[in-house]
Amino acid sequence: MALQGARERRVRxxxxxxxxxxxxxxxQPTVILVHGYPDSKEVWSEVAPRLADRFHVVLYDVRGHGRSTAPKPLRGGFTLEKLTDDFLAVADAVSPDRPVHLVGHDWGSVQAWEFTTVKRTEGRIASFTSMSGPSLDHFGHWISRRLKRPTPRRVGQLLGQGAKSWYVYALHTPVLPELAWRGPLGKHWPRILERVERVPGGGYPTSSLPTDAAHGAWLYRDNVRARLRRPRADAYAHAPVQLITPLGDAFLSERLYDELELWVPQLTRRTLPAKHWIPRSRPDQLVGWITEFVTSVEGGRPEGVTATGKYADRFGGQLVLVTGAGSGIGRATAYAFAEAGARVVAVDRDAEAAARTAEMSRLIGAPEAWAETVDVSDEQAMEKLAVKVAEEYGVVDVLVNNAGIGLSGSFFDTTPEDWKKVLDVNLWGVIHGCRLFGKQMAERGQGGHIVNTASAAAYQPSKALPAYSTSKAAVLMLSECLRAELAGQGIGVTAICPGLVNTNITSTAHFAGVDAEEEKRRQKKSARLYGLRNYPPEKVADAILRAVVRGEAVVPVTPEAHGAYLMSRFTPRALRRIARLEPPL
Known part of the structure; x- marks a missing residue:
């Protein structure tokens, strides 16, 4: 495991x-990581070394787990009160003079909620980051409110969480959980995590798993029923809390945290498209969020952690790279991610335009933003960019291949040079981005999302746009193929298909088969028509963020794009007839 170089001690x-x-x-500020069930401290082996660059990181095996000894007898030895005694003993040993920052996962989070809400720990905890584990007291009140006022929605929430909590009932049965963990379940658990939870292997979990899981069953038996029946009325957090919710958690509903603001005066929310075991499957993202939160609290600004933009809980701290970010849809997209608290890499062939986008991104919410100059059609330049981004900024979480150029003209007026230019930028630029940055995402093994800007022209034929439409249709099909290939690795792929959007692509588009004067006239007329349509690029940016959050495949944007998409699916012959009409030039 990756805890090499750790200094060990025993705390009695x-x-x-x-x-x-x-x-x-x-x-440095002390961060204590508390593991869950049926884990040991090694569940943090991908998180702890990364945090150790900035913090004093402490991990401990909960009593009865890993290399910690178990209480005798087991019954009554795992109450939250005794677990709180353990935490205080560890905190006093490793950080006697300064409050500590808590991070808990699963039952580690359940324990840490107790630590953060009881009076005797007040002043010892600087902050708490919770993931995949609610306060049993908050949970008890959540259940009570729904039983007292059982609306259809609330009953549905109770039944939904009840179904997710099937394992809790099983763990309350005598003897059987211990036999299962010491037998077939313990043997097959690593493969179950790999297949069902997409948790990478590599020596995790440790060989102590069967014993850890057998002892850990008493966490449930000693606490769950008692606390859910009689939840504490004073379970208010006395430290800032960061809640990280994996949206694909098979064991806990998002709705459990709907009323958390009642109990936590200073709450920061984050969401992550992942399953339950995020310390193993999403360590980089967790490290980024924990670092940002702890640093903010240490600086006296816990209320300033959350960005104000839409989807801030989803994209805060993530690394987003946008090509063609110097203007139009690309710039609007960079700004939208910046407002959501993402770190932004603004890429454009125009260095000044990219720099302006990066500067404004920092002003409107991005914790960090950088400008990079590159021609996306240049394979070697893109390869250098991918290496630089990975080394200096990290692996990209969201890639937006947006750079593109316009080209109008009949097929026979379009020269081979015209074809090469439009395909190099519109198609090969996307291929380069997907190949280089998508490969980094896949190798990291922590998911991600790729957005490719296609166009309504991808499925709406036009006699005036053969080259442009071909390039965008190829982008659409490439996106569909990649979506199928990368689905098993947790990487989503979306094709965005805008219609008539008011950007500068019309004023810079090339018109084949006409002289320079006529080309300028057509550029001005096209720009005027798009201006009259006046569909802002900001709406396309909103659609991009929404598509990433929802994991959508093909997203038409603008009414005409939606209409053409429906016609391509249900009335393609009518769409072909429209394609024969002369364009308004």
């Missing part, structure tokens, strides 16, 4: 010994 408390590991410099 309540008749047991806890195995505690430390990474990083002691003088």
């Amino acid at each position: 408390t309540g008749g047991i010994e806890l195995c505690v590991a430390e990474l990083g410099e002691v003088g």
Whole structure:
């Protein structure tokens, strides 16, 4: 496991010994990572070393797990009160003079909610990052409110969470969970995590799993029923809390946290398109969010962590690269991600335009933004860009292949040079981006999303746009093929298909088969028509963010794009007849 170089110590408390590991410099803010069920501290082995560059990182095996000893007898030895004693003992040993920052996953989060809401820990906790584990007290009140006022919606929420909690009932049965974990379930658990949860292998979980899981069943038996029946009325957080919710969690509903603001005065929400075991499947994103949150709290600004833009809980801290970001849809998209708190790489062949986009992105919400100059049709330049981005900024979470050029003219007026230019930018630029940055996403193994800007012209034939439409149709099909190939790796692919959008592509488009004067006239007329239509690029940017959040495949934007898409599906012959009409030139 990747905890090499960790300093280990034993902390004695309540008749047991806890195995505690430390990474990083002691003088830095202390971050304590608390693992869940049926894990040991090694569940954090991909997160802890990354955090150790900035913080003093502490991990410990919960009593009865890993290399910590188990209480005797087991019954009554895992109550939240005793687990709180353990936490305080660890905190006093590793950071006696400064409050610590808590991070908990699964049952580690359940415990940490107790630590963060009881009076005797007040002043010892600087912040708490919770993932995949609710407060049992909050959960008990959540259930009580729905039983007292059982509207159809609330009953549905209760039934939904009840179905997700099937394993809790099983763990309350005597003896059977222990036999299962020490037998076939313990043997096959690593493969179950790989197949169902998409958790990478590589030595996780550790060989202590059967014993850890058998002991850990008492976490449920000692606490769940008692707390759900009689939840504390004073379970208010006395420290800022960051809630990270994996949207694909098979065990916990998002609705559990709907009323969390009642209990947490300073709450930052994050969401992640992932399953339950995010310390293993999304370590980079967690490290980014934890680092941002802890740094903000240390600086006295816990309320300033959350960006104000739409989807801030989804994209905050993520790395987004947008090509063609110097103007139009690309610039609007970079701004939209910046407002959502993403880190933005603005790429354009116009260095000044890219720099302006990056500068404005920082002003409107991006914690970091950079400008990069590249011609997307240049394979070698794109390869250098991909290496630089990975080394200096990290692996891209969202890639928006937006750069494109316009070309109008009949097929026989379009020269081979015209064809090459439009295909090099509109198609090969997308291929280069998908191949280079998409490969980095796949190799990282933590998912991501690729957005390719196609066009309504991809499915709406036109006698005036043979080359442009061909390039965009190829982008659409490429996106569909990639979506199928990358689905198993948690990487989404979306083709955005705008219609008539008011950008500068019309004023710079090339018109084949006419002289320079006529080309300028047509450019001005096209720009005027698009201006009268006046569909803003900001709406396309909104559609892009929404498509990433929803994982949509093909997204027509503008009414005419929607109409043409429906016609291409249901009345293609009518669409072919429209294609024969002369364009308004």
